[in-house]
Amino acid sequence: MFDDATVYTALQYFSKGAVAHVRIASAPEGEADAADVDWSDDTLAVVYDAIPQQGEWLMATGEDRVLIDRLSMTCRRLDDPAITDAIFQGLVTSADPIYHLERIRAGVYRCSPKKAPSYEVEIEDAIMKPLVSGKEAKRYEEPQTNTFLLFPYAKNAKDQMILLPNESLARDFPKAWQYLKSWEPQLRGREKGKMNRDEDWWAYVYPKSLGRHSVEKLIVPRLVQHLKSALDKDGTYYLDNADVGGVSMAPGTDGSYLNGVLNGRVADFVFRAIAKPFRGDYRSANKQFIAPLPIPDAPPEQRAEVARRARDLQTRWTRRRDLLAGCEARLSVLARARHNERWLWPDLQPVAEIQAGAPAGLKMAGERRDWARARFDEAVAVRCEALQAGLDGGGRLEVAFHDGELKLFAGGQVLLDRIYLDEAKGRLAEAWWRWLLLSQTWREADKLAAQLRRPPADAALPAAAQFIDKVAELAGETAAIEQGETEMNALLFDLYALTPAERLLVNNDRSARGRA
Secondary structure, eight states: OOTTOOOOOOOOOOOSSOOSEEEOOOOTTSOOOTTTOOTTOGGGEEEGGGSOSSSOOOOOOHHHHHHHHHHHHHSEETTOTTTEEEEEEOBBOSOHHHHEEEEEETTEEEEOOTTSOOEEEEOOGGGEEEEEOGGGOOTTOOOOOOEEEEOOEEEOTTSOEEEOOHHHHHHHOHHHHHHHHHTHHHHHTHHHHTTOOTTTTTSOSBOOSGGGTTSSEEEEESEESSOOOEEETTOOOEEBSSSEEEEEEOTTOOHHHHHHHHTSHHHHHHHHHHSOEETTTEEEOOHHHHTTOEEOOOOHHHHHHHHHHHHHHHHHHHHHHHHHHHHHHHHTTSOBOOOOHHHHOTTSOOHHHHHHTOOTTOOSHHHHHHHHHHHHHHHHHHHHHHHHHHHHTTOOEEEEEETTEEEEEETTEEEEEEEEOOHHHHHHHHHHHHHHHHHSOOOOHHHHHHHHTOOBSOTTSHHHHHHHHHHHHHHHHHHHHHHHHHHHHHHHHHHTTOOHHHHHHHHTOTTSOSOO
16 A cells, blocks of 8 residues: 555644654653653754655654764765665565475475475476575575575566466476466465466466566565675575565676675664664664665775675675584584583582581481582572673683683683693583684573583594584684674775764664674
8 A cells, every 4th residue: 555654553742832843762662751761851852844744754863863864965875776776575476385495406396385295396497596585684695595486487588577488388397387287276366366367377476576586686684683685696596575675786886885885884873773673673674774775975996895895704704604504513413511510610519518518407318418409509600690790791702722721701801710621622622612602692691601511522523623623714714704894894984984973873882783
């Protein structure tokens, strides 16, 4: 009904007299009572003249609004025809279980119908296209998917995407045509019988942007906490309508340049200010919220430098993804140790020693053991609280195994130490700890502590040595990425001509990405 509009029920309040401004406050969790918002704060005020009669409303105040307004005046929008050809959504088939198939091996796919057992079917690979959905669209990563789209279309002599007629399908893709015919009643019945037509019942119901998927484009997931994109340089991947969209470049625009800009902190800062918030700090990266994003109108030399750095970052992020998978593969064949809490905190008094000092009033052995165990658990909780304080401090977590001692640091401060191991087990435990820190972000100390106590058990196995090497590569790649991200953002800050105060505003945004 409404193109690019979000419609919600709202309460409207009117004053008896005229006012010159409105006040805007952020309430991402839906609560903005007097305890949370000081409505007398003049920095929340926005004059009516600053709210356009047409176009998007900027729901921001203070320094944020000043910066975003300046960028909108000095930069081009993402949807400027000189920059992009289109911002488009993924493909809508209205029969995804039939058209979306899991690739088993060359020429063999798995169909998983609703309310029916899955089965394997032979289909020609040439008519199948790798399909990317929102969960597979990652920042600066070459997509990785095992879902393929049966795509019964081809370009004609005028470079227009047209539906393959049944004669062509039967001649060139007989297995695919036989598969489609096996679902003919269901395909004809789509949209309450709208597709019950002899000439094109195998077509998609809404064949929009069909030709845009096979060209160079940016892949942009739609439901995100932070704006992100990846470049599909060769038009290899087709986009599902499930939480992913595409951006195709105008002639003369380098896709890598836009990829670097959209993955930068400034674009993310603006995106989070203008996009609709959802629960869990997520935002919608639909066309209406990314079209206004500011793109620096940089000279060719600087555009080329951003593009070069973006290509390097996409290569590195993709390699990091592959290294993570390589580490996981080695871990999958390694038995894991189950060390107790004293392995992690050697100064803990053993339960047996605590039990020896139990109060004389506890006569039963079970009572003495329970008392001792409770004292032991209390001591563990104290140490977990200290570990939690280190995690909450925000310092970089680092691991070191030196002179037979394994240590964990946060911002240079020791969190865990006096874990003495022989060389082989120590190197493996060090790699395990580093892997834990590199593969995910830890917020809860008790969960981290439980995993720290479970390194691979057998350091003599080839998989253990390979795991150590892979983790070392992963650490090196991660460090290079962090350096590259820092340099890229510094370059983009210059292109946006940010003042020192504006750089601090963007860098100190409490919602900014944790890494780089």
